[in-house]
Amino acid sequence: MAIVERNVTCPVDTTLETLLATPEGQQIMSCLQCGTCAGPCPYGEHMDYPPRQVINMLRRGLLDEVIASGSLLRCVACYACMAKCPRGIRLTDVLLPLVKEQTLANLPEMPGELQKSLENMLRYGNPMGESGRKRAAWTATAGVPVPLIAQAGRPVDVLWFVECYASFYPRGQAVSRAAAKLFHALGVDFAILGNDEKCAGECGRLTWESGLFESLAEYNVKVLAKYRFHRIVTGDSHALNAFHRRYPLAEHGWQAEHTVQLLARRLDELKPRLTKRLEAVVAYHDNCCLGRGLDCYDEPRALLTAIPGVKLVEMTHNRMNSLCCGGGGGGMWLDTYYKSKDMERLSERRVKEAVAAGASVLAVACPYELSRFEDAVKTLGHDKQMVVRDVVELLAESLEG
C-alpha cells in the first residue's frame, strides 16, 4: 500500500490560514471522520484530539482548542495515520506539523530537552551542540579513506550526506565506518561534505520550527550546489525524508537515496563477498521515514537475507504497519516530557515485539533507533539475549577480510 502521490506536499510557506486553499489542504474537506488515523496512532489514546478530531476542529474553525490542548506534542510524525487514511489526506506531511508548530509556539514553557536541541541545531548545525569543526573527525578512525568532496576537485558519483548522529554519536560513527568499508568494497566513487555539512533539519521541519528548517536547508543546498555529483546517499532516514519532501531536488537535478537502497541495487556484486557467517535471528524494524514514508520495505530485507547464517523473522507490526520508535517529530527530545505524562516509551513497546519474535538481533536503518532501542533493551533487561545493529553494520561484519 503506497502513500498516495507520495512526493506532493504543500508549498513551504503554507500556514494554517492558507492550508485549505492548497490542493492538499482541500483534501481535508473530504475526510470521512472514520477514525482510521487514530487507531494506529502510537499515542492516539493519550491525545485529547487524535488526528480525526484535529481535522474536524479545523473544519469547524475550533483549532485553537486543539492547539491549547497540547495534543500534537504527542505526535511522533510516524506516518501511521497517513499511510492508512482512506481519503489520502496528507496528515503527517502537512496538517499535523502545522498544528504542532502552533502548539509549540503557544506552550507556556517549551520542554527543556527539545528547546535545547533546537537551539543547538540553529547554533551548531547539530542537535547535540557539538562543534561543527569536529563533524568529520570520525573519518580518522574509519580504517579506509573517506574523501572530502572539496578536496576531490572533480565530480563524484555519490555525495554521502553523513548527518549528525552518524558523525558525532559513537554508535552512529560505528555505522559510518561500516558504510565506508562497504563503499570501498564495492568501489563506490564517493565523497562527503565533511565539516561543511549541517543537520538536514528534518526534525526541525516535523516540529515545524520552519524558520529553523529553512535556514538549515538553505545552507545545505548552497553548499551542495558548489559540487557536482550524481546522487545524494544518506544512512539517515530522517534526512532522506527531508530531501525527498522539502529540498528542491528536482530544481538541481539531484537524486537522493538511502544507503540500503544503494547497497540493495548492487546486491549482486555484494553478495559473493558476504562470506562470514553471522549466526543470528534478525528482526528488521521498518523505520517510519524509509518504510511508510518512501515505500522501501524489501531492500533492507534482501540485504539481510543475503548474509550467510542470518534468519530473518518478522515482528507483529511490520512493513507499513510498523511501530514507531518514538523518535520522530521531535520525539527524540521529548522522552522526559512523555515520561512526565506517564506515557509508555514506544521504543520499549517495539523491543518487546522483537523479543517476542525470537530475535537475537534487532536490525535498524535509522540512526535514532540505535540509541533508543539499545536503551530500551537495557531497561527491559533483554541485553543478554538481544543486540541492536544497523543493517550496514551487519553487512560490514559479514564482509570478507
Place this chain on the structure above:
Amino acid sequence: MRQSMSEPVRIGFYICHCGTNIAGVVDVDRVAKYVATLPNVVVSRNYKYMCSDPGQELIQQDIRENQLNRIVVAACSPLLHERTFRNATAKAGINPFCFQMVNIREHDAWVHTDKEEATTKAIALARAAIRRVPHHKPLEVKQVAVQPGVLVVGGGIAGIHAALTLADGGQKVYLVERDLTIGGHMARFDKTFPTLDCAACILTPKMSQVRAHPNITLWSYSEVVKVDGYVGNYRVTVKRKPRYIVEDLCTGCQECVEACVYRQPKFPDEFNVGLGLRKPVFLPFPQAVPAIVSIDPGTCRVFTHPNGCKQPCVTACGDRKAIDFSQKEELVEVTVGAVIVSTGFQIFDAKRVPYYGYGVYPNVYNALEVERLVNASGPTNGELVMRNGKRPKTVGIIHCVGSRDENTNRWCSRVCCLYSLKLAHLIKERTEAEVWNFYIDMRTPGKLMEEFYNRISGEGVHLVRGKVGDVYPDPADPEGQRLVLQAEDTLLGRVLKFPVDMVVLSIGLEPAADAQQVRRTLNMSCGSEGFFLERHPKLAPVSTCNDGIYLAGCCQGPKDIPDTVAQAGAAAAEAYALVTRGYVEQEPNTAYVVEEDCSGCKSCVPLCPYNAISFVEDKKKAAINEALCKGCGTCVASCPSGSIVQNLFEDQEIFSEIEGVLANE
C-alpha cells in the same frame, strides 16, 4: 422524398438552450444570429427545448413553409437525440440523413466556463455543420435479420434469472458457466438480508428449473472464448473444459466418490472457500446443477501418479460408463441474436490491507468464509467454530475492508453494511457471542433495509462508529489466540482496544479478475474502476455501447440480490425485445467500393474487423457486403487509390466540416 440533389440547398438551423445547460454558458441568440448570415441558411432560430414536441414541430413547420431541404440542430449528444430530430425531419418529408447534429452541450457548454470562448466554439461547430450538410445525400435505412437465441454468460443468480425469463418467453438460451455448477456467489451464502430467508431455499428451485427447462442449454465448466459478428448475428465459440465425466451418462449417484482410493476427503474444497476438504472426484455441493460429479486432474492419482491408480471409481460407475479419463477440451459454436453478460464479481482480497492480519492470524476470516461456517451445508455443518476448534465468545466485524479507500478500492460496495448486520445476527444466534460491528457510515438504503438495521441493532449487537486501525495479538492472552482491535470510537472521541476471539472482515466487491478479457471478447467498455459500463447510467442501465449485448448483476457494479434479479429481468426484456422483433435497422453509414477506381490490391480485405470485404476474382475488384459493414472506416482510410467511400463520411463532407471549423469569418 421530394428533394433532389439538383435543387438549391435551403438550410434550417436550430440552437437549443437545453434549459440552462447550454444557454447558461453559450450565447445562443448570438450563435443563431451569426448562423443566419451564412450562405444557404434560410432559417436560424434558438429555442428552449428543441427535443420537446413544440421544438420538433417548429422544424417541421419551417420545412413546410420555407421549403427547407437540410436541417442542422445544435444541442446535446447525437447519442441522445439524433434519432428524435431525424424522425422529425422525415415526418416533414425530408430524407432523415439530410439532417446534421452539432453537440454543443457535452463538447462545449458542459466542459467550458468562459462564456465568450464557449460561444466562439459553438459558432465554429455550427459553421462546420452548415458547410457539411449541403453535401449530404438521401440514404435509406436497411433492415438486417436477427437470429433467434440468446447467449447468457455467467450462471450466478443474475444469469439464472435472465436465462429463465427468456426461456419462459420461448427463446432458446445458451447459458455458459465457468464453474462446475451454476449458482455463483449466492449459492455460498447462508441467509439473505433483509428477510433472513435461506439463500439455498430460494436459489436452488431456480437452479433446478434451469436444469429442467427445455429451452435452456447449460454449458457448465465452459468459457466463451470468441465472439464474432454483430447485433442480431453473434457467432460465439465456447470452450468446454474436460471434467472427465460424460455429462449425459452421469446420474449424480456419487458411488465413484465413495469408491475413490482416497478414503477421506483430503484436498481444499473450492466451494467452501478452502475451509473444507473434498476428494479428487466430487460434487461441488449437494444441490449443484448440473448434478454430476467432476474429476480434478490436479489431485486425482490417475493424473498425478506415474503408476496411475486402480480406478475403483470406474468400477463403481460400472455400466453407466460415465468416467472418461481421455476427455479433451472441446470447442462448440453457436449463433445468437443477443448476449447477456452476467459474469459477476470477485471478493476483495483482504491481504491487500495487511494491517488487518488476514492470512497471518488464523482467527481472522473474510465474510464469505463466515457465510460457509454458519451454513448447514458448510464445512462445520453450520456450527460456528474457528480454525482452533473453539466457538468465539467475542467477535469483531470490520466494515469497509477494500471499499471507500483510496489505497484499495474507492467505491462503496453497497452490500457490506447489510451483510455485516446479517452476519452479526447469525453469529449471535449460533454462538451467543458478543458482536462488535465497526463501521464508518451505516448504509442501509432500500426496501425494508433500514427496518432490518433497526431490528439487528435492537438485538444487542454493539455498533461502534470508527474504522479499526490496527489488529494484533492480545499480549494479555497467554495462548496468543485473542486479537486486539484498536479503533477510535468516533462518537466518544476515544481510542479503545477491543479484545476479540474472532475477526470478520467485511470485504468489498470488485471486478472479476478476468473482466478485462471478457470486455475485449465482447467489445464492451469498462468504467475506471473496472466494472462493465452501461450505455447510460440512468436511461440505458442494462445496455452496453455494443448493440445487442446487455449487462446483468455485479459485473456492472456492486449490488444486492433484489437489484441483481431486477436488472437481470430488465436485461432479459431488452434481449427479448430485440430477438422477437426479428430485425435491426442498420445505420446507412456503410462503405462502398467505386469499382472503376479500385486497383484490386486487396489491402483492405484483411483489415476489415467484420469480414465484410471480399475480393471478386472475375472482376479483380474488392466488394463490401453492406449487411456486414459496421461503418468503422478502416478500409476507407487504408485504400491506396481512394476508391472506397463511406456514406455520411465522404471526403467532401469531412473537408467542408474542417474548413467550417477553421474558417474565421
